[in-house]
Structure formats: structure tokens, C-alpha cells
Amino acid sequence: MIVNQQYTVSELNRRIKQVLEAGFASVVVVGEISNLKHHTSGHVYFTLKDETSQLSAVLWRSRVQNLPLMPRDGMKVIVTGRITVYEVRGTYQIDVTSIKPLGVGELQAAFERLKEKLSAEGLFDPGRKKPLPQYPERIGIVTSKTGAVLQDMMHVFARRFPALTILLVPVRVQGAGAAEEIAQGVRDLNAFGNVDVIIVARGGGSLEDLWAFNEEVVARTIAASRIPVVSAVGHEIDYTIADFVADLRAPTPSAAAELVVKDRAAVLEILRDYAYTMRESLASRLHQHREHIGSLLKSHAFNRPIDLLHSHSQHMDELTRSMGAFAAHRYALAASQMRGVGQRLAALDPARTLKRGYAMVRKQGRIIGTAASLHTDDDVTISFHDGDVPSRIC
């Protein structure tokens, strides 16, 4: 460097730019975000500060998408980037390529806050969980188009239960904006409707990588899904908010595939069992019928119908006999009744009274019972037991 060289402002700023940009082409700086502003252009501006100093920072739109999560004021972060100098103003800033929360504390706190809030709303209640279909034939999967996750799941499906149609909704599964894409995927599958179950999946990664599945929009969309949702995010030890609201949490994407479809061999076994049971049931049924018919055929009566006829005629004879006896009894009874009536009638015969010395007076054929019914010159007949005497009242 030449001592006491004279510069113009532009020259100096250009020189400083060269020195700074070459000297700080890649820096990592720790600080707290403040004054964060989303410009309409999509770029994000903020100040990175610590207790005594601050640094301007710019986050270009193209990089926002790749962030694990959207930066917020007050967040303690580790920023990676390079120093750039704005010659016109003689200012410098950090051009941010990535932002990570400082330690898991920040994210953990956000996770716990959301978990508590949604839990209080009842979104994790077991009663809300929808049962999974026993034999899904169409499965919607919301995950990344690239990467091993989809392939791993496809292999499980092919091995276990290939009679499937998988409907993929390709989404980004990490970075700012991923949460909205995942939520939209679940909404689209619900709007489309023609799937039996939805799997929301992502492979393993850091807490930041999995962060989209801890966003409220994802949780609420899963909770609102009409179609049952299985969450399959990260490894067994990773729990996300999506896991708590899902109808079923699978420890990994491959495990989700295993849980959602049955093993074809087991189902074929069931089908064979059913066919066997049906055959056996029917065979035993037919056997019973055959036995019954056999016993009928072997029975004495079936083999010698004449016996049956004999037994019938014997019965008829008995009936006839008893009927005859009954008729005789009835006749005897009637006869004795008749005799009684005859005796009573005989007792009433007037001739027997006349024989005892009485006479009977009749006028025009009618018996006269009182003296008052006779008048002078009435022609009457007086009957004695041995004959009638015509007479006139005087």
C-alpha cells in the first residue's frame, strides 16, 4: 500500500469494496434479528445485532425459499453469507445465503408453544382420529418428487400389496414456503376426493429440516382433512406437530407404507381360509342332509308301506268301533227318553179321567171349563168315557 495516496470518494469506496469483498467472501456470524422487513419484491431486509453493535443484512428472494424457516424479529440466528459493499452510499452489508436458528432452543420453544396451543384446542384428541381403511386401493402421498422417500415407499407397496394406485402430490418438504405447499397438497387431495388415505411424508433430517411439519398451517390442514391422514416424517425419534394431529403417526415413511397396506400374502391366506371354511360348512351341511335322508330311507315305515297301511286300517277300525258304540248309546238314551215322555203323555190322557166318573162339556168342538161361558139354548156335547150325548142348555 502506498502511503498518503490521494483517492476520490469513488476510488476509495471501490478499493474498500475490493478489500472487504475479497476478505469476507464467506463469513458466519451470530446475532439477533431486528427490524425485519419483507419488501414487495420478495427480498427480505433486516439488522443483525448483538449487545453493542449491528450489521445490515439482505436476504434475496431466491434464497428465502431455501431457508429452513422464515426468520422473525428477536430470533437468535447463525447467518452465513458474504460482505458486499454498496459503493454509491459507502455502506456495507451481509448478503445472507442461509440462516439457522442458534441452537435448538429457539425452535424447541416455538414447537412447544404450538403444541400447547393446538392441544388446548383439542386437535390431538384421540376421539378426533379417523379410522384408516382396511384395504385402501388409492393412496395420496404428499412428499418430495425427488429423493428416496417416495421410492422407498413404492418398494414397500410393490412388495406388500401391488393392487394400488399411488397419487403423488409433489411438494417441497423443507425451506420457507414448504409448509404452505404441504398444506395445499392435503387440501388438493381432499378437494379431488378420490383417494382412500393420505400419507404426508419426509425423510430424516435436522429439526430445522423437518420444520415445515411443525408449522401451524400444516397442522390445521391435517386436522381438517376429511380423508384419514398418516404422518411419516423423519426417523423414529423425530416427533412433529403433524404427527400429533394425524390420524396415525408412522415412525418412518417406509413404516407408513407398511402400516397402510396389508401384506398380500396374508390377505391371500385369508381368502384361502374363507374358501376352505365355505367348502367345509357346505359339505358338512350336505352331509347332514344326506344322513337324514339315509335314515329316512332305512326306516321301517319307509321300506314297508304296507305296514303303514295296516296300521292305518287298524286305526280306522278302532275309530269305527268306537263310533258304533257311541251311536248305540245315543239310541238307547233317546229310546228311554221317549218312553218317559210316553208315560207322561199317557198320564195326561182325559179318557182316563172320564173313566173315573167325570164328564166333559164341549161347545162347537171346544172344551168348556166355566159355567159362565154357557148360555140358554147353547148346543153342547157331553162326553162320557163310553160316548157323547148331544144336549141343549135350558
Add this chain to the structure above:
Amino acid sequence: MPTKKRDQDIPTFEQSLKRLEDIVNRLERGDVPLEESLRLYEEGLELSKTCSERLAKAEVTLKRLSKNAKGAFEELDDEAE
């Protein structure tokens, strides 16, 4: 309709299997008349055959859900696979 719905006339695998289960149970109980048993047995055999055939399908189909310009959903074959 913007979406192609599943053919309503064809029972799902689950429905077929449920029906088959029902038939097996009824035959096992043996409380249906013999004529009816024979008819159920025939239906059951047919169901178990079609279910097995469906399981024999060799490949998983992968499709991609896509929204066209009019906002209607389409199932596209996934060329990338």
C-alpha cells in the same frame, strides 16, 4: 365434473371382502336354507376368486395429481419415474 370418480358399479376390494366375510359367517352358522346355502357358496367362491385376481395385479401405478388451467384436477402419468 372436474374429477374422474371411481366406478361406482365396481365394488371396492374392501366391500368385496366384507361381503365374502358375511357369506362365510352365514354358511358357518348354517342357519340358512340349503338352497340359499348353495347360492351363497357360489357367490362366495366368485368373490374369493375376483379378490385373489385383484391381488395378483403385478404393478403399483404411480400417478401425479395436477391442476389444469381451469383449476380442475387431473391424474397424470408420472414420466419422471
